Amino acid sequence: xxxxxxxxxxxxxxxxxxxxxxxxxxxxxxxxxxxxxxxxxxxxxxxxxxxxxxxxxxxxxxxxxxxxxxxxxxxxxxxxxxxxxxxxxxxxxxxxxxxxxxxxxxxxxxxxxxxxxxxxxxxxxxxxxxxxxxxxxxxxxxxxxxxxxxxxxxxxxxxxxxxxxxxxxxxxxxxxxxxxxxxxxxxxxxxxxxxxxxxxxxxxxxxxxxxxxxxxxxxxxxxxxxxxxxxxxxxxxxxxxxxxxxxxxxxxxxxxxxxxxxxxxxxxxxxxxxxxxxxxxxxxxxxxxxxxxxxxxxxxxxxxxxxxxxxxxxxxxxxxxxxxxx
Numbered sequence: 001x002x003x004x005x006x007x008x009x010x011x012x013x014x015x016x017x018x019x020x021x022x023x024x025x026x027x028x029x030x031x032x033x034x035x036x037x038x039x040x041x042x043x044x045x046x047x048x049x050x051x052x053x054x055x056x057x058x059x060x061x062x063x064x065x066x067x068x069x070x071x072x073x074x075x076x077x078x079x080x081x082x083x084x085x086x087x088x089x090x091x092x093x094x095x096x097x098x099x100x101x102x103x104x105x106x107x108x109x110x111x112x113x114x115x116x117x118x119x120x121x122x123x124x125x126x127x128x129x130x131x132x133x134x135x136x137x138x139x140x141x142x143x144x145x146x147x148x149x150x151x152x153x154x155x156x157x158x159x160x161x162x163x164x165x166x167x168x169x170x171x172x173x174x175x176x177x178x179x180x181x182x183x184x185x186x187x188x189x190x191x192x193x194x195x196x197x198x199x200x201x202x203x204x205x206x207x208x209x210x211x212x213x214x215x216x217x218x219x220x221x222x223x224x225x226x227x228x229x230x231x232x233x234x235x236x237x238x239x240x241x242x243x244x245x246x247x248x249x250x251x252x253x254x255x256x257x258x259x260x261x262x263x264x265x266x267x268x269x270x271x272x273x274x275x276x277x278x279x280x281x282x283x284x285x286x287x288x289x290x291x292x293x294x295x296x297x298x299x300x301x302x303x304x305x306x307x308x309x310x311x312x313x314x315x316x317x318x319x320x321x322x323x324x325x326x
Contacts, residue, residue, distance in 0.1 A: 094144070096137055100314040106132045110308060126312055129241065131305025138303075145309040146299055149238050153296050156231045157289060163224050163260075164285045166191055166217060171278050174270050185213045192216050195224070214269050225261035232257060239295065240308040246298055249291035256284040 096103065107126040120126050133141055169191065173184040192213070232254040239247055260281055267273050273281075299307070 094311075094313055095315045096133075096141065096312045097315050098137065099316070103128065103312060103314050107310075120311065123311070125310065127240075127308050127310035128312065129305070130303065130307045130309050141309050141312065142303055142307075145238070145307065149235075149299060150296060152231065152235050152238060153292050156228065156235065157292055159224060159228055159231070160285050160289050160292070162191070162195055163221065163228075164282065164289070166221060166224075167278055167281050167285065170217065170270055170273065171275070171282075174273075174275075174278075188217050189213050192220050195220055199223075218264060218267055218269075221264040222261065225257055225264060228257045229254070229261070241306040242295075242299070242304055246295055250295065253288040253291050256288065260284055 103126040104120075106128040107120055109132065110127060110129050128141075130138055130142060130145075166188070169184055169188045173181060173188065176184055232250065236247075236250055236254065239250060263273070263277060263281065298304075
């Protein structure tokens with residue numbers, strides 16, 4: 001009986017072990033299959049994601065390249081159109097719908113001397129009184145002349161403002177010591193740098209030591225006052241026929257700027273510029289700026305019929321790229 005029990009027990013144990021091993025193997029196979037399936041799905045998902053990403057990147061790059069090309073072409077076309085339009089507007093500004101004979105007759109009655117009249121005939125560019133033109137032509141001539149005067153006037157205004165700022169700083173530097181002196185010199189140096197960048201070869205500006213600030217500032221003042229003189233001469237040539245008070249103010253400013261140039265040319269250092277000289281220089285620049293403002297305000301708010309404007313060409317003589325003086 002005992003042996004039978006032992007035999008049965010062994011058989012049961014063996015059966016249990018076999019069943020357990022089989023179950024374990026089945027579980028292992030199941031897990032293996034599931035893992036394999038999961039890996040396959042993951043690989044497919046990753047591959048699909050990669051393909052989609054590649055497609056998206058390719059599409060984005062292509063779109064960006066197309067957009068860049070389109071923008072470049074658009075800018076080139078726009079630039080070309082603006083250039084052509086600008087040239088057309090310039091032609092329209094200089095050319096009046098009149099014959100050369102008509103322009104010559106108007107120029108002859110403008111009161112110019114014989115030499116000037118002869119020069120105009122040779123160049124086919126005529127100065128005429130604004131009031132001698134018909135209403136439609138007058139408006140075109142007025143706008144052209146006003147724009148030209150504004151360009152000259154605003155350029156002179158900017159230069160005068162820079163000059164005024166420099167004189168103010170020189171006054172401060174002369175009266176300061178210590179840190180305030182150093183601050184003033186630093187502002188003068190920066191002012192010189194800003195101005196130098198507007199000049200030919202301005203990109204070659206180098207740093208300056210404290211000892212170099214004075215000579216460089218004085219050199220800047222000499223050049224500025226020298227540059228203002230031809231600017232004012234051009235201004236004077238564009239205001240013939242305006243009221244005498246307006247012309248006199250510009251004439252006076254021209255003479256005063258010449259004196260300023262002489263003053264700054266004599267100075268070797270800031271100490272050579274007395275307080276009274278600096279105060280007078282400030283008054284001169286302030287008066288010059290005010291006279292320019294009054295001039296531009298007058299021609300903007302009025303249409304001076306006696307204003308001598310030009311030079312203009314007859315329409316039939318205008319070409320695509322004429323050699324015209326402004």
